[in-house]
Amino acid sequence: MAHHLGSNQYGKAENRVVRIYRDTDRHEIRDLNVSTALRGDFTAAHTTGDQAGVLPTDTQKNTAFAWARKHGVSSVEDYALALGARLLEASPAATSSRVEVDEYAWDRITVDGRPHDHAFVRRGDGTRTTIVTQERDGQTHVVSGVKDLVVLKSTGSEFKGFLKDEFTTLPEADDRILATSLVARWRYDGTDVEWNTTFDEIRATLLATFATTYSRALQESLYAMGSAVLDHRPEVAEIRFSAPNKHHFLYDLDRFGIDNPGEVFHAADRPYGLIEACVERDGASDPGTAWLATPGFC
Numbered sequence: 001m002a003h004h005l006g007s008n009q010y011g012k013a014e015n016r017v018v019r020i021y022r023d024t025d026r027h028e029i030r031d032l033n034v035s036t037a038l039r040g041d042f043t044a045a046h047t048t049g050d051q052a053g054v055l056p057t058d059t060q061k062n063t064a065f066a067w068a069r070k071h072g073v074s075s076v077e078d079y080a081l082a083l084g085a086r087l088l089e090a091s092p093a094a095t096s097s098r099v100e101v102d103e104y105a106w107d108r109i110t111v112d113g114r115p116h117d118h119a120f121v122r123r124g125d126g127t128r129t130t131i132v133t134q135e136r137d138g139q140t141h142v143v144s145g146v147k148d149l150v151v152l153k154s155t156g157s158e159f160k161g162f163l164k165d166e167f168t169t170l171p172e173a174d175d176r177i178l179a180t181s182l183v184a185r186w187r188y189d190g191t192d193v194e195w196n197t198t199f200d201e202i203r204a205t206l207l208a209t210f211a212t213t214y215s216r217a218l219q220e221s222l223y224a225m226g227s228a229v230l231d232h233r234p235e236v237a238e239i240r241f242s243a244p245n246k247h248h249f250l251y252d253l254d255r256f257g258i259d260n261p262g263e264v265f266h267a268a269d270r271p272y273g274l275i276e277a278c279v280e281r282d283g284a285s286d287p288g289t290a291w292l293a294t295p296g297f298c
């Protein structure tokens with residue numbers, strides 16, 4: 001039967017690159033998880049075993065570490081742009097590079113009321129992430145975001161008026177807990193962006209909107225959060241969410257003669273509702289390959 005090689009990419013996944021800035025006594029840390037990939041004409045490697053055009057994944061790994069030293073990490077986006085450009089330059093057969101970088105944030109440990117110069121405690125409130133795709137024809141896509149941002153509202157959320165059939169048992173809720181472990185990724189138009197301040201502001205907008213929007217469903221909260229980001233940040237073309245609904249069920253204490261007026265819940269981990277949505281600016285630029293090989297979104 002006739003067949004041919006379809007789409008493919010290859011690279012080194014999850015390089016754990018830690019860059020310390022130690023020019024002064026006050027050190028800085030950038031703790032990264034870096035995945036690289038090259039796409040292009042790698043047919044021979046698959047069909048005839050000819051590796052002449054293949055820049056080894058081991059070399060890609062070494063380049064990720066070398067670029068942390070040579071170029072530095074002022075932001076995950078700036079580092080990913082530089083690393084992706086270098087990989088394209090080093091691999092003539094590649095037509096595009098994809099560099100995904102997650103950053104684990106560290107805070108200074110406070111000692112006697114003062115932040116320590118070189119001792120840190122890992123921050124747990126979500127992971128900053130970026131995916132930079134560069135095409136040899138000059139197109140560059142930056143999709144940044146935040147993962148595992150766990151948020152909860154203890155009131156200000158309802159879910160009622162939904163469609164019912166013979167299998168519906170869910171009671172209507174007019175005051176429930178709303179919680180999710182959010183993944184949000186947004187696509188920038190262009191690269192002329194203050195990466196760090198823009199990230200901080202978008203994250204703050206997402207959190208503030210989650211907090212202040214009365215929620216009739218997680219869907220409504222996500223749409224409000226996406227709309228707020230697009231309203232405040234003209235450089236964002238679209239934003240995508242993947243949000244597990246972390247159900248909190250009121251625990252039945254009636255059985256023990258104890259009342260439970262919305263105070264004790266069972267936090268169930270599985271199954272969970274999975275709510276995914278994109279909010280797109282009207283007339284936004286073409287996403288091209290920006291989202292290729294980025295799973296987890298509708």
Ligand SMILES: O=c1[nH]c(=O)c2[nH]c(=O)[nH]c2[nH]1
Nearest residue numbers: 159170216217218219245273
């Ligand atoms: O916010 C929600 N959206 C749903 O679509 C849904 N479905 C469900 O059972 N609970 C919820 N909650």
